[in-house]
Amino acid sequence: MGTFKIEGGHQLSGEITPQGAKNEALQILCAVLLTEEEVTVNNIPDILDVNKLISLLEDLGVKIRKKGKGSYTFKADDVNLDYLQSDQFKEDGRGLRGSIMLVGPLLARFGKGYIPKPGGDKIGRRRLDTHFEGFIKLGAKFRYNKEELFYGVEAKKLKGTYMLLDEASVTGTANIVMASVLAEGKTTIYNAACEPYLQQLCKMLNRMGTNISGIGSNLLVIEGVDALGGTEHTMLPDMIEIGSWIGLAAMTKSELTVKNVSWDDLGQIPTVFRKLGITIERKGDDIHIPAHKDGYEIQNFLDGSILTVADAPWPGLTPDLLSIILVMATQAKGEVLIHQKMFESRLFFVDKLIDMGAKIILCDPHRATVIGHNFKSNLKGTTMVSPDIRAGISLLIAALSAKGTSTIHNIEQIDRGYEHIDTRLRAIGAKITRV
Numbered sequence: 001m002g003t004f005k006i007e008g009g010h011q012l013s014g015e016i017t018p019q020g021a022k023n024e025a026l027q028i029l030c031a032v033l034l035t036e037e038e039v040t041v042n043n044i045p046d047i048l049d050v051n052k053l054i055s056l057l058e059d060l061g062v063k064i065r066k067k068g069k070g071s072y073t074f075k076a077d078d079v080n081l082d083y084l085q086s087d088q089f090k091e092d093g094r095g096l097r098g099s100i101m102l103v104g105p106l107l108a109r110f111g112k113g114y115i116p117k118p119g120g121d122k123i124g125r126r127r128l129d130t131h132f133e134g135f136i137k138l139g140a141k142f143r144y145n146k147e148e149l150f151y152g153v154e155a156k157k158l159k160g161t162y163m164l165l166d167e168a169s170v171t172g173t174a175n176i177v178m179a180s181v182l183a184e185g186k187t188t189i190y191n192a193a194c195e196p197y198l199q200q201l202c203k204m205l206n207r208m209g210t211n212i213s214g215i216g217s218n219l220l221v222i223e224g225v226d227a228l229g230g231t232e233h234t235m236l237p238d239m240i241e242i243g244s245w246i247g248l249a250a251m252t253k254s255e256l257t258v259k260n261v262s263w264d265d266l267g268q269i270p271t272v273f274r275k276l277g278i279t280i281e282r283k284g285d286d287i288h289i290p291a292h293k294d295g296y297e298i299q300n301f302l303d304g305s306i307l308t309v310a311d312a313p314w315p316g317l318t319p320d321l322l323s324i325i326l327v328m329a330t331q332a333k334g335e336v337l338i339h340q341k342m343f344e345s346r347l348f349f350v351d352k353l354i355d356m357g358a359k360i361i362l363c364d365p366h367r368a369t370v371i372g373h374n375f376k377s378n379l380k381g382t383t384m385v386s387p388d389i390r391a392g393i394s395l396l397i398a399a400l401s402a403k404g405t406s407t408i409h410n411i412e413q414i415d416r417g418y419e420h421i422d423t424r425l426r427a428i429g430a431k432i433t434r435v
């Protein structure tokens with residue numbers, strides 16, 4: 001179990017270039033299985049989850065060549081399907097959440113897809129019904145081995161159809177889209193998720209030869225084709241990482257510039273931070289956050305009631321930023337209710353923030369009220385364990401702003417989605433070491 005030691009209370013300054021998007025990368029890398037031709041992918045983040053998926057693809061027989069930093073070619077012209085039944089796959093496949101999206105492309109191209117119950121954050125129930133109900137609608141037979149927690153779908157040929165998803169699942173939609181591109185005829189998916197990750201995936205699939213319309217909406221229409229060709233794809237910057245840098249700048253009263261953020265793909269994110277009182281300046285495609293020397297003040301709703309920040313499927317606010325917004329609110333002037341609607345165990349980390357001196361009431365597993373200190377009282381350094389990726393980065397931000405030294409254990413949770421975070425933080429003046 002890795003550990004960070006952090007000396008808090010230092011102002012940071014400088015420029016940060018965001019990594020490529022983790023959740024997009026997990027979709028795109030699975031999509032390389034849809035063609036026997038070469039696919040080039042750029043701006044791949046060097047993070048644990050993505051590296052695990054690359055190694056799974058390698059074990060599946062995909063030929064992988066590194067071209068440069070974050071740039072790889074993939075050629076899935078000789079896929080080893082026997083690997084899917086191996087004990088090694090049952091072990092490695094559960095190592096990350098994104099591996100679930102291997103199933104759709106494998107089912108579409110080879111008529112069978114298997115996966116052990118995937119890992120990812122322990123942030124509440126993470127059901128897979130949407131994925132498998134979609135595959136079944138396309139004509140696949142489903143089986144589940146309860147002892148081994150091993151899922152399987154098989155079909156000679158998938159057939160396009162209409163489906164109304166039970167929820168707008170991000171990885172579920174990606175999986176079903178990837179299955180339907182090689183299905184016979186037209187597939188219509190209503191209540192589809194439409195995060196930029198999915199928009200990017202659909203654009204890539206169109207470049208590979210399919211015809212998907214409705215990209216960016218919750219109604220996707222996919223015209224299946226017999227075979228897909230190669231392409232080149234470049235990942236968007238990671239919007240969750242961008243939000244994390246904004247939170248860090250505010251909490252440490254630092255002036256930071258986040259480079260090349262792809263503003264038009266950030267949706268509500270800048271608006272929500274502004275409601276929390278953060279000054280966010282657009283400079284070309286960069287975000288500039290000035291040092292908040294006099295703090296930041298949370299706005300109320302128009303009728304004077306307390307602001308609520310809640311997650312929702314895109315174009316609502318992504319749930320992955322709520323922990324970061326929550327930690328930032330602990331030093332704001334004013335109050336906010338954080339409502340994490342999607343996951344039921346993602347707010348328990350507030351106990352640690354309360355230990356550090358933050359004023360938070362955990363109302364129930366989904367809601368926490370934060371009463372900001374307005375920098376009149378510092379958080380105090382402590383020892384903590386990172387429970388999940390976003391709680392981990394939030395505790396790290398708290399530690400960097402706190403008085404004294406903090407220790408964070410289980411930092412693999414942070415490394416899962418943040419590229420060389422300690423090195424990049426040191427480059428802007430943070431006192432952090434990996435021990």
Ligand SMILES: CC(=O)N[C@H]1[C@@H](OP(=O)(O)OP(=O)(O)OC[C@H]2O[C@@H](n3ccc(=O)[nH]c3=O)[C@H](O)[C@@H]2O)O[C@H](CO)[C@@H](O)[C@@H]1O
Nearest residue numbers: 023026097098125126167168169170171172313319320342
């Ligand atoms: C690898 C990856 O891409 N992971 C992301 C993906 O996970 P993932 O695709 O696993 O998450 P889903 O979109 O399937 O669902 C997330 C949770 O929200 C609930 N739900 C979902 C849709 C809905 O309309 N109502 C609802 O309540 C689900 O029951 C589930 O508990 O999307 C999540 C939701 O943005 C993000 O937190 C994860 O970072």
Ligand SMILES: C=C(OP(=O)(O)O)C(=O)O
Nearest residue numbers: 097098120121320389390
């Ligand atoms: C929950 C997350 O990731 P995963 O779905 O991979 O667990 C996240 O990125 O915040």
